Amino acid sequence: MCPEKPMVLARMVSEKVEQVVLEVTSHALVQERVGACDFDTVAVTYVGRDHLDYHPSWEEYVAAKARLIDLCAAGAQKGTPKTAILNLDDASLELLSSRPIERRWTYSLKGPADIMAKGLHCAEVCTFRLVTAEGEAPVELALPARFDVYNALNGNPVLAFNTTYGPNWLVPQIVLPARFFKLSARISF
Numbered sequence: 001m002c003p004e005k006p007m008v009l010a011r012m013v014s015e016k017v018e019q020v021v022l023e024v025t026s027h028a029l030v031q032e033r034v035g036a037c038d039f040d041t042v043a044v045t046y047v048g049r050d051h052l053d054y055h056p057s058w059e060e061y062v063a064a065k066a067r068l069i070d071l072c073a074a075g076a077q078k079g080t081p082k083t084a085i086l087n088l089d090d091a092s093l094e095l096l097s098s099r100p101i102e103r104r105w106t107y108s109l110k111g112p113a114d115i116m117a118k119g120l121h122c123a124e125v126c127t128f129r130l131v132t133a134e135g136e137a138p139v140e141l142a143l144p145a146r147f148d149v150y151n152a153l154n155g156n157p158v159l160a161f162n163t164t165y166g167p168n169w170l171v172p173q174i175v176l177p178a179r180f181f182k183l184s185a186r187i188s189f
Contacts, residue, residue: 009037021155026051026064029071039072043085043154045147047092062095069099085154088113107153109146115153122146 012020028034047062055061069084081103086096088108097104107115117128118136122144129136130152141148 006033024068026061027054029067030055030064034071037071038075039068039082040075040078040080041083041085042068042072044068044087044090044092044096045150045154046087046090047096059095062092065092066096066099069096069101073099073101085115087150087154089150107150109149109153117149117153120149122149 009020009022022034022037024034024037044065047058047065049058051061052058055064072082072084075082082101083103083105084096084099084101085105085107086093088106089110093106105114107113109117109120114132116131117139118131120126120128124144126139126141126144126146126149128139128149130139139152141152
C-alpha cells in the first residue's frame with residue numbers, strides 16, 4: 001500500500017464510503033501497513049518471482065501474500081462470509097488454500113473452477129465468456145495479455161460482492177478496465 005493511501009482511506013471514512021477495492025502488495029503485508037483494514041473479500045492473481053529481491057524465498061513471498069487471507073478471516077463479521085478468491089492455475093494455490101477462511105472460490109483459464117473463461121481468444125484483444133454457476137457474460141478486454149484475463153476473473157466476484165453485498169455474488173458483472181494501454185512509437189537512434 002502506498003504511503004498516501006492511509007490518508008485517502010481516512011478521507012473516505014469521513015465521507016461515509018462503506019466499500020473499497022484496494023490493491024495490497026506483499027511489501028505492505030510484511031510491513032503491516034494494512035492491519036487496520038477490515039477485509040471482507042480478498043483475491044490473489046498469482047505469486048510469481050517478481051519480488052524475490054525483497055522476500056528471501058518464493059515460500060516467504062507466498063506466506064506474505066497469505067497474510068491477506070489471514071487478515072480477511074480475522075476481520076469483523078458483517079453478516080456475509082469472509083471470502084478468498086484464488087487462482088487454481090497458480091503454483092501458490094496449495095499454500096494459500098491451507099489458510100483457514102469461511103469461504104473460498106477458485107478461478108481458472110485451464111479447467112473447471114467457480115469462475116472460468118470459456119472460449120478464450122487473444123489477438124488484438126482478448127474475448128471470452130465469463131462463466132460462473134449463476135450465469136455467464138461476454139467479455140472483451142482491450143489488451144491481449146493473459147494476466148488481464150486472470151484479473152477479470154478474480155475482479156468480477158469482488159466487484160459483484162462489493163456492488164451488491166449479497167445474493168448476486170457469482171452473477172457476471174462489468175469488467176474493470178485494464179491498467180495498461182498500448183503504446184507504439186518509432187524511435188531512431
